[in-house]
Amino acid sequence: MISLRVNGxxxxxxxxxxxxxxxxxxxxxxxxxxxxxxxxxxxxxxTVHMDGHAVRSCVTPxxxxxxxxxxxxxxxxxxxxxxxxxxxxQVPQCGYCQPGQxxxxxxxxxxxxxxxxxxxxxxxxxxxxxxxxxxYIKNAILRASRQMRSR
Amino acid sequence: MKTFTRREFIKYxxxxxxxxxxxxxxxxxxxxxxAEEAEADSTFHPNLWISISEDNRVTIIxxxxxxxxxxxxxxxxxxxxxxxxxxxxxxxxxxxxxxxYADPSMGMQLTGGSSSVRDMYKPFRLAGAAARxxxxxxxxxxxxxxxxxxxxxxxxxxxxxxxxxxxxGELAQKASGLAVPQKPPLKNETQFRLxxxxxxxxxxxxxxxxxxxxxxDISVPGMLYAGIARPPAYGARPLAYNKEAALKSPGVVKVxxxxxxxxxxxxxIEDVWKGVRxxxxxxDKGADPSLDNRSLEKSFMEGLGRRGITALDRGDAAAAGxxxxxxxxxxxxxxxxxxxxxxxxxxxxxxPGRCDIWxxxxxxxxxxxxxxxxxxxxPEQIHVHTTYLGGGFGRRGDFGYAAEAIRIxxxxxxxxKLIWSRPEDIKYDTFRPGQSCRIEGALDAGGKLxxxxxxxxxxxxxxxxxxxxxKSGVDPTAVSGIVDxxxxxxxxxxxxxxxxxxxxxxxxRAVGNSQNGFTTESFMDELARAAKKDPVEFRLALLTKKxxxxxxxxxxxxxxxxxxxxxxxxxxxxxxxxxxSYGARVAEVAEVSVDEKKGSVTVHKVVCAIDCGPVAxxxxxxxxxxRGGIIMGLSAALGERVEFxxxxxxxxxxxxxxxxxxxxxxxxEVHILRxxxxxxxxxxxxLPPIAPAVANAxxxxxxxxxxxxxxxxELKHPG
Numbered sequence: 001m002i003s004l005r006v007n008g009x010x011x012x013x014x015x016x017x018x019x020x021x022x023x024x025x026x027x028x029x030x031x032x033x034x035x036x037x038x039x040x041x042x043x044x045x046x047t048v049h050m051d052g053h054a055v056r057s058c059v060t061p062x063x064x065x066x067x068x069x070x071x072x073x074x075x076x077x078x079x080x081x082x083x084x085x086x087x088x089x090q091v092p093q094c095g096y097c098q099p100g101q102x103x104x105x106x107x108x109x110x111x112x113x114x115x116x117x118x119x120x121x122x123x124x125x126x127x128x129x130x131x132x133x134x135x136y137i138k139n140a141i142l143r144a145s146r147q148m149r150s151r
Numbered sequence: 152m153k154t155f156t157r158r159e160f161i162k163y164x165x166x167x168x169x170x171x172x173x174x175x176x177x178x179x180x181x182x183x184x185x186a187e188e189a190e191a192d193s194t195f196h197p198n199l200w201i202s203i204s205e206d207n208r209v210t211i212i213x214x215x216x217x218x219x220x221x222x223x224x225x226x227x228x229x230x231x232x233x234x235x236x237x238x239x240x241x242x243x244x245x246x247x248x249x250x251x252y253a254d255p256s257m258g259m260q261l262t263g264g265s266s267s268v269r270d271m272y273k274p275f276r277l278a279g280a281a282a283r284x285x286x287x288x289x290x291x292x293x294x295x296x297x298x299x300x301x302x303x304x305x306x307x308x309x310x311x312x313x314x315x316x317x318x319x320g321e322l323a324q325k326a327s328g329l330a331v332p333q334k335p336p337l338k339n340e341t342q343f344r345l346x347x348x349x350x351x352x353x354x355x356x357x358x359x360x361x362x363x364x365x366x367x368d369i370s371v372p373g374m375l376y377a378g379i380a381r382p383p384a385y386g387a388r389p390l391a392y393n394k395e396a397a398l399k400s401p402g403v404v405k406v407x408x409x410x411x412x413x414x415x416x417x418x419x420i421e422d423v424w425k426g427v428r429x430x431x432x433x434x435d436k437g438a439d440p441s442l443d444n445r446s447l448e449k450s451f452m453e454g455l456g457r458r459g460i461t462a463l464d465r466g467d468a469a470a471a472g473x474x475x476x477x478x479x480x481x482x483x484x485x486x487x488x489x490x491x492x493x494x495x496x497x498x499x500x501x502x503p504g505r506c507d508i509w510x511x512x513x514x515x516x517x518x519x520x521x522x523x524x525x526x527x528x529x530p531e532q533i534h535v536h537t538t539y540l541g542g543g544f545g546r547r548g549d550f551g552y553a554a555e556a557i558r559i560x561x562x563x564x565x566x567x568k569l570i571w572s573r574p575e576d577i578k579y580d581t582f583r584p585g586q587s588c589r590i591e592g593a594l595d596a597g598g599k600l601x602x603x604x605x606x607x608x609x610x611x612x613x614x615x616x617x618x619x620x621x622k623s624g625v626d627p628t629a630v631s632g633i634v635d636x637x638x639x640x641x642x643x644x645x646x647x648x649x650x651x652x653x654x655x656x657x658x659x660r661a662v663g664n665s666q667n668g669f670t671t672e673s674f675m676d677e678l679a680r681a682a683k684k685d686p687v688e689f690r691l692a693l694l695t696k697k698x699x700x701x702x703x704x705x706x707x708x709x710x711x712x713x714x715x716x717x718x719x720x721x722x723x724x725x726x727x728x729x730x731x732s733y734g735a736r737v738a739e740v741a742e743v744s745v746d747e748k749k750g751s752v753t754v755h756k757v758v759c760a761i762d763c764g765p766v767a768x769x770x771x772x773x774x775x776x777x778r779g780g781i782i783m784g785l786s787a788a789l790g791e792r793v794e795f796x797x798x799x800x801x802x803x804x805x806x807x808x809x810x811x812x813x814x815x816x817x818x819x820e821v822h823i824l825r826x827x828x829x830x831x832x833x834x835x836x837x838l839p840p841i842a843p844a845v846a847n848a849x850x851x852x853x854x855x856x857x858x859x860x861x862x863x864x865e866l867k868h869p870g
Contacts (some may be wrong), residue, residue: 016401019421027376032368033361035541036420037492039574045492065186071851073361086359090771092349092780095358096365096492096541121814128805130492130542131219132247134816138776149413 001139002066007075017063021055022046024062025072033073033083033099037128045130047100047107048072054107056126082106085144085145094130099112101127113148115141200278201230203286207306207320209236211243214252215271216262217354219542220834221772222353225268226275228768232345233279233338236319238308242641243353244710248515260515263548263658265733265832268768274831275613280335282326288385289325292318298300334389340766349771354539366511366538369568375404375568378423380430381412381456381579384437384798385653392432400429401842405563409498409555411579418561420570432594438860440798447795450650451483451587454608459646459769460623460629466642470832471602474593479679482590482670483859485792486800487583487659491540494576497556500566501526506533507566510553511540517550526558544783547659548616549581574803581657582800584650584791586666590674598682602642605633609652609666612657628658632667632839637702637731638675640695654795660783661835664732668839669788669860670844673729676847677856686717686727701826702729705738705760713740713758721753727846728840735763735831739781741817741844745852750867752789754845755815757781763831773833774821780837781819786811788842790861809861 004011006029013028025031026049034057035044041056049071050056065126076083077081092098101124107125108115115123120141129137202210211227223243231241239535246252252260253611283303290308290758294315301308307316340346342609357363382388392413398408402422406415428862450744498509499522506526510516515535522533540547556569571579586609593602611626629647636643681690687710694703706729709718715725722744729738743755759777767773792810793802802808846857849866859865 017418023419024367030344030370031361032364032370035365035493035569036367040573040804040806042573043492049750078360083307083359084854086335087351088357090355090359090775092352093221094220094492094540094542095363096539098358099361102359122812126812128492128810128812130490130544130783130810132779132786132811132816134782134813135778135819137813138816144393148367 003060004062004066004070005068007071007072015060015062018056019062021048021060021062021065021070022057025057031072031074035096035099037097037100043047043097044104045097045100047102047103047127050108052110054104073103076102076106080106081144081147082109082140085140085147089136089140089143091133091136091140093132097127097129101129101137105137105144109141109144109148112144153567155281170336171349172407173308195343197318200275201234202284203232203282203319203323204258205320205323206239207237207318209239209241209306209319210244211235211430214246214254214260214542215267216245216540217545218262218513218536218540218547220267220776221769222262222267223354223780224350225772226271227353228345228350229268229275232281232343234277234283235303235305238345238350240306241319241353245537246827248519248537251517251595251762255477256560259519261548262513262543263545264842265735265836269830269832273499276337277335280337281332284332284335285326285329286319286322288329291466293317293322293325333490334641337563344764346427348650350769351409352772361498364499365493365541366496366509367493367541367570369509371498371500371509371566374498374566374568375384375416375418375562375563376420376423377414377416377569378420378427378430378572379409379412379414379569380427381575382434382437382799384434384440384625385442385655386438387436387798389434391646392430394430396429396431397426400426406430407562409558409562411555413617414562415561416565416567417558419623423574429575437798440796442654443796444794447585447652448483450652451585453649454586454648455481455589455606457648459606459648460625461646462625463634463643463645463838466602467476468602468604468642468644471591471593471604472643473600473674475596476594476598476681479589479590479591479675482588482673483744484586484666484669485656485860487787487791488577488580488793488802489542489544489546489659490808490810491542491546494573495552496569497553498566498568499560501557501561504528506557507536508534508553508557509536509538509546511538511548512550513540513545514550517548518553521550521554521568522557525554526561543740544660545662546581548658566605577793577802577804577808578800579655581655583665584612584656584660588670590670592674594678594682595725598684599616600638600640600678603640604644605635606646606648607667608648608650610652610654610656612662616657628663630667630729632664632732633671635731636671637701637736638690638694638700640743652799660780661732661838663732663789664835664839665784667785668730668732669842672730672840672843673846673857676726676843685716690729691729701736701767701824702731702824703760704824705729705736709737709738709758709760709825712760712822713742714822715740724848724852726844726846726851728843728847730839731837732836732839734829735761735833735836736827737761737836737845739744739840741841741847741848743845743852745849745866747853747866750863752845752849752862752866754815756787756820757841758817758820758822759837760822760824762835763833763836764827765824765825765832766827767825770823773823775839777821778819780835781817781841784838784841785817785845788860789815789863792861794863
């Protein structure tokens with residue numbers, strides 16, 4: 001049995017400790033907002049927060065997530081400035097990579113509320129988007145940053 | 152996003168005595184009818200486009216798949232505008248798969264060819280207008296006043312003289328008892344209230360909150376997970392495998408052979424993948440063990456020496472022999488993978504008398520027919536539920552992955568969700584085929600283009616998907632974008648040499664135009680240099696007739712907005728390209744700088760001018776599609792190439808298939824023009840011009856002519 005704290009809720013799950021957090025979240029907890037893209041931390045679609053840091057859940061063994069505070073896209077409040085900015089800037093197209101993009105951006109702004117463009121590019125470069133929403137992502141992060149600073 | 156079977160849908164739309172409008176596309180036009188009428192007529196299967204509930208919910212049923220291109224907003228906007236609906240009350244559902252939901256011009260329920268808005272514009276307007284007329288009539292009867300005194304305004308009918316109103320929900324029941332007008336009056340374009348506005352997309356809030364359901368996210372009671380152990384080489388068969396070891400692997404429930412490998416069914420997808428590894432399969436060598444990068448290159452080069460099938464012969468291209476200036480060039484393009492962010496997946500539940508399929512598909516007709524073939528069930532017993540698609544780009548027009556899920560569910564006797572790993576998704580993709588071509592052009596004494604002769608060597612796509620589309624022996628995907636160039640070229644000869652090999656190919660955003668846009672516009676630049684003319688002036692000189700106005704305006708606009716002809720910023724240069732495809736015209740100027748030592752290209756800015764006709768249903772979506780198409784095309788142009796070895800593809804994940812990341816995304820400016828009279832597409836047309844615009848800019852910056860893609864490896868190691 002492994003104990004997991006996800007979005008403020010504690011789960012006790014019967015799962016082998018070498019299983020990846022991504023599949024435990026999706027298959028055992030039924031939280032499907034976190035996406036599978038590559039299975040080797042190449043695309044960022046599976047990004048979640050672990051104790052406030054953005055991690056790739058597809059390569060995070062569930063044993064190493066036990067005892068940590070995990071937040072998925074479902075657990076990030078709807079009024080979070082990043083989510084609001086993503087809607088205001090109309091970022092998503094197909095939308096599949098966007099939960100990972102949102103979580104990555106939220107972690108960036110938590111650590112650095114006023115990122116320069118180069119900070120944004122560096123922080124977001126691990127998150128692929130095949131639809132090419134990159135210009136919108138940049139604008140949404142700048143908008144969320146302004147919003148967070150004015151609060 | 153909900154999905155419905157037909158019967159469930161009728162039940163839903165009529166629940167609470169709501170009002171639903173059906174509209175059937177026949178070869179002779181559209182027949183509009185109500186849900187009850189359709190339901191009562193047992194020989195007639197309606198397709199339903201609009202329903203209005205008593206609590207004023209307006210649901211638009213869309214027959215096109217939402218894969219990011221915005222149809223789930225654009226199509227409802229069209230219907231809602233004619234309906235005079237209150238946009239805040241409008242939502243959408245995906246139609247079930249059935250013949251009546253076919254695209255009227257394709258005869259299939261399929262999303263592709265940048266056609267959704269073009270093909271469905273009239274049906275959705277008619278459906279909305281018919282409902283509006285009936286709601287007005289219902290109000291007039293309720294008040295016992297002439298219909299002429301009543302008007303539809305934002306989800307209500309209002310009596311003009313008194314100002315009293317009834318909502319559509321209040322009128323729904325009465326409206327549903329009225330006769331359906333067969334030729335409802337359509338609004339004129341000055342009366343549009345929604346069409347033309349950059350409205351927020353209906354699908355975005357769920358996509359931002361992680362609530363949108365993609366194929367990957369489907370869950371069915373009792374569902375198991377499935378995967379397939381696939382061969383390293385195309386066509387390879389298993390010689391031996393350890394079934395017992397796989398069955399002993401934790402969570403594995405079933406192991407059995409399927410047409411393309413060995414299926415493993417297990418409790419979770421990680422169990423499936425462990426089971427696949429435990430199989431330890433020994434494969435035979437497959438269809439062509441010698442297939443690799445080098446053998447492919449050789450076959451494309453040899454193809455250039457063969458005579459092809461003539462696709463177009465206008466004037467006398469051979470007469471070019473007398474022209475004073477002649478140039479020729481050969482180009483080579485790689486195989487490309489789609490790499491949709493959602494790898495292929497499909498959930499199927501096959502049981503006696505019924506089959507349900509939850510598919511992120513662009514091709515409902517294909518999935519339905521495939522299911523009928525595999526299960527032996529009749530189409531009425533098969534229910535295809537279309538989920539959101541985590542990217543399409545043509546990949547999901549193929550339905551092989553759905554057929555696999557259906558077959559595995561049938562053989563395993565349980566509902567299964569089949570998931571492809573990323574390496575499977577890349578290695579077993581239906582690729583954008585590689586291509587080589589040779590072009591010969593001739594200029595007259597004034598430097599004007601008089602002749603163009605073009606030989607294309609490329610595999611056929613349609614012979615696998617729709618052989619009936621091959622006309623006079625020519626696959627149109629091989630020569631599209633060449634035979635229909637906008638330029639005035641008096642003598643034009645185009646021929647196709649069909650290349651055959653075991654590599655699966657398919658439709659990749661812009662299809663043949665993704666290749667031919669690059670080669671024609673690169674060569675156009677070469678011709679301009681040979682004529683010692685400015686590339687923009689050279690093109691405009693070939694676009695001087697009245698019919699050329701849309702094309703010429705786009706080139707002029709893109710050039711002007713980009714500051715063409717002004718001194719470039721230090722170390723930067725500009726390239727221009729123009730292309731016509733899917734009924735739309737696009738000119739793009741790329742501003743680049745090149746680090747020749749590193750062999751790297753930085754694209755600073757792209758200016759795009761697009762004309763897809765008189766109506767831009769949602770200009771914000773149009774702009775997003777232009778930007779997305781340009782970024783995908785730029786990604787391919789700079790770094791994408793599928794690698795082959797020992798009879799199969801060896802590219803397998805994002806570390807060895809190089810997709811563009813945010814750090815290399817340029818600023819993109821989009822200008823929408825409206826000179827052409829007919830509607831064009833938007834999903835694909837912005838893609839073809841970017842590769843030649845960048846390659847032409849690289850030439851302007853360095854004098855290095857790019858005749859092979861992708862550009863960056865070519866700059867590092869010229870081939």
